[in-house]
Amino acid sequence: MIDEETGGTALPERGMAAERVLDEIRLLRGRDRPTHGGRLFAYVYDPAVPGLDELAAAAHAQSAHVNGLDPTAFPSLLAMENALVGAAGRLLGGGPGSAAPDVVGSVTGGGTESLILAVKAARDAHPEITAPRLVVPSSAHAAFAKAAHYLRVALDVVPVPPDTLRADPAAMAAAIGPDTVLVACSAPSYAHGVVDPVAEIAAVAAEAGRRCHVDACFGGWTLPYLRRLGAPVPPFDFTVPGVTSVSVDLHKYAYAPKGVSVLLHRDPALRAPQYFAYADWPGYTMINPTIASTRSGGPIAAAYATLRHLGDDGYLRLAATTRDAVAGLADAVRAVDGLRLMAEPESTVVCFTTTDPALDLFVLVDELTLRGWHTQPQLTYAGLPASVHLTVTAAVAPRVAEFGPALADAVAAARAAGPVALPPDLLALAGALTPDALTPGLVAGLAAGLGLGGGAGVGSAGAGPLPERMAPVNALLDAAPPAVRERLLVEFVGLLQRPAW
Ligand SMILES: *Cc1c(COP(=O)(O)O)cnc(C)c1O
Numbered sequence: 001m002i003d004e005e006t007g008g009t010a011l012p013e014r015g016m017a018a019e020r021v022l023d024e025i026r027l028l029r030g031r032d033r034p035t036h037g038g039r040l041f042a043y044v045y046d047p048a049v050p051g052l053d054e055l056a057a058a059a060h061a062q063s064a065h066v067n068g069l070d071p072t073a074f075p076s077l078l079a080m081e082n083a084l085v086g087a088a089g090r091l092l093g094g095g096p097g098s099a100a101p102d103v104v105g106s107v108t109g110g111g112t113e114s115l116i117l118a119v120k121a122a123r124d125a126h127p128e129i130t131a132p133r134l135v136v137p138s139s140a141h142a143a144f145a146k147a148a149h150y151l152r153v154a155l156d157v158v159p160v161p162p163d164t165l166r167a168d169p170a171a172m173a174a175a176i177g178p179d180t181v182l183v184a185c186s187a188p189s190y191a192h193g194v195v196d197p198v199a200e201i202a203a204v205a206a207e208a209g210r211r212c213h214v215d216a217c218f219g220g221w222t223l224p225y226l227r228r229l230g231a232p233v234p235p236f237d238f239t240v241p242g243v244t245s246v247s248v249d250l251h252k253y254a255y256a257p258k259g260v261s262v263l264l265h266r267d268p269a270l271r272a273p274q275y276f277a278y279a280d281w282p283g284y285t286m287i288n289p290t291i292a293s294t295r296s297g298g299p300i301a302a303a304y305a306t307l308r309h310l311g312d313d314g315y316l317r318l319a320a321t322t323r324d325a326v327a328g329l330a331d332a333v334r335a336v337d338g339l340r341l342m343a344e345p346e347s348t349v350v351c352f353t354t355t356d357p358a359l360d361l362f363v364l365v366d367e368l369t370l371r372g373w374h375t376q377p378q379l380t381y382a383g384l385p386a387s388v389h390l391t392v393t394a395a396v397a398p399r400v401a402e403f404g405p406a407l408a409d410a411v412a413a414a415r416a417a418g419p420v421a422l423p424p425d426l427l428a429l430a431g432a433l434t435p436d437a438l439t440p441g442l443v444a445g446l447a448a449g450l451g452l453g454g455g456a457g458v459g460s461a462g463a464g465p466l467p468e469r470m471a472p473v474n475a476l477l478d479a480a481p482p483a484v485r486e487r488l489l490v491e492f493v494g495l496l497q498r499p500a501w
Contacts, residue, residue: 008500033374038395042376046395047255047318052309056257059305066297068107069288077297080304081107084250087307088262091224092216092246093238100238104271105264106289107300111217112143113291114247114263115184117274118213119147121245121265122182124273125211132181137167137196138382139189141215153181162383165192165343169200176208184213187223187236191378191389192342193349195223199235202242211244211270217261219347220248225319226347233346244270251299253348253393255318256306259299321394322348328400329390335404336411342387350390351378359411360419361386362471362478367410367417369470373403377470379478379485386478420475430480435487443491450476452492466496 035044063076071078085105089095094103108114123132133154136144140157148155156175160167167185176183183205185196198214205212214236216223227233237246246264250256265271278286286293310318329350333339338356354361365377365388376389396403426449451467467473473492477485 010500036395038393038397038399039372040374041390041392041396042374043391045252045255045391045393047310047393048395048398049255049310049314049318052255052306055305055309056302060257060298060302063297063301066301068290068295068297068300069293070284074297077300080297080300084260084300084303084307085262085264088220088248088250089238089264092220092248092264093235093240094264094266098238099241100266102267103238103264104268105262106271106274107303108261108263108290109259109292109295109299110251110261111141111215111247111249112146114217114249114261115141115143115213115215116147116150116291117263117289118184118245118247119144119151119153119182121271121274122211122213123151123153125270126181129179129181131179133177133179135172135175135180135183137172137185137189139165139167139191139194139196140184140186141190141217143217144184144215154179156180159382165189165194165384167196167201169197169204172201173204173208176204176210180208180210182211182213183208184215186218187214187216188219188347188349190218190349191387192351193219193345193347194343195219195234195236195346197234198237198243199240202240206242212242213245213247214240214243215247217247217249218252218349220246221250221253221315222319222322222348225316226323228316229320229323231323231346238264238266250303250307254303254307254315255310255393256303257299259296260303318394321397322392325394325397325400326350326392329392329396329403332400332404332407336408338411338415348392350392351387353385353387356415358418359415360417360471360475361388362420362474363417364388364410364414365474366469366471367413368406370468371406371410373406373410377474379474381482420471422472422475422479426476427479430476430484433480433484435483438484438487438491440491443488444495446476446488447492447495452495 033040036046066074066077068077084107089103089105094100108117119134133156134148135156135158137160138157139160145155158171158175172183183201185198185201187198188195202212223233223236244266247261249261251258251260274289276288326345326348330341330345333341333350333352338354338359339352340355342351342353362377365375368375378387378389380386450473477488480488
């Protein structure tokens, strides 16, 4: 048993045999959601290509101890990064012979880092603007809010019309002011999978002399292939005049292991303020394109190996498989009375909501989980209903035929169970609270009432830190305004993240 061996700590008194350590990790991993098998619709991106995991792991191992801190010391990483940036740049409308021949970029640790750096580059290009602002549609990824927060850039959020869920170019234009340093949009949005009208938004940004970032973190690696397969994908990349930067996550639909994204700029001058250089200390001169300084070569080598192995033809094939899976899942949703697609799928997301008050989406999510299907609930927001998000990857295709009956069955069970009924005083509390009123004691009481925060250590037995049913937690969060949701989440997750001694 793990707990007898380690007492829950990562530092046992005596070192353990390698095999036993790996056994432990295997045991722990057994409690995770399944990363393969096509039944997990968030967090992981699985092409179900035999041998790809092994290849990526071998490449990762070869470069894990190489440091991206200094490209002159480790030219292998420089070469692989340049190759990844070149591949992404070409896929997204740049490179020799294109309308954007001077595209350059950086390999970052993930989509959030790419977006923070896009905002930093835009901010630092204008040192004369003392209170810089960023304009985004309300459908933009939360990472823009994080970037704005970290960088002290004010965020101007422009609501998306609830019928299209797409950014409104006229409203975006109206939000641009003298201190705006960047206008951003998505291709596609994560929540609903719809592509913003990039050409119109880039035009209004260019007209105002502002940078325009296209967040293609999610779909940048699939939209070009879906278009080649005949889908009506509008221009969204460097082919669009006025687009100054584009981000694409390789650890999403390029199917690379986690920790790798690419941020592209139309030309080197646009990228220059992204760098941080420092020579005013007695140590080595520092020059970083990214937030992290020391960076493992592992994810970069793994991504390089993944792209080389799958190749352009492989990604085209995987996009076709994924497109068919999306169509099948959307049909399954349409076939169920009481469910409605939030948007007609145009990328690799299927997102649906309920039209029947007796069918509680959060209960449905739990019923699907109990049947082995892991979906992602999205809370109500600014006039948009709660929804269920499915990120669809190629691995889902063989499961599509099973999904329809499972969904129908889960819907019937959710109807039979009825909506979550939280005690009225609890709901009233959630709705009325201000974040400051949430004392640690109050939150601990709430968490205990919801079954959150049990044993979470390596050796803990039993149900673990989360209740089997999350619907009451989601219902409580859903009843609260965003600022209270944020505070509750911080407190709840803080209860989970406790040292194992
Ligand atoms: C995933 C995602 C991000 C953030 O990426 P991370 O890799 O999770 O940091 C940003 N934008 C969009 C559209 C995304 O889908």
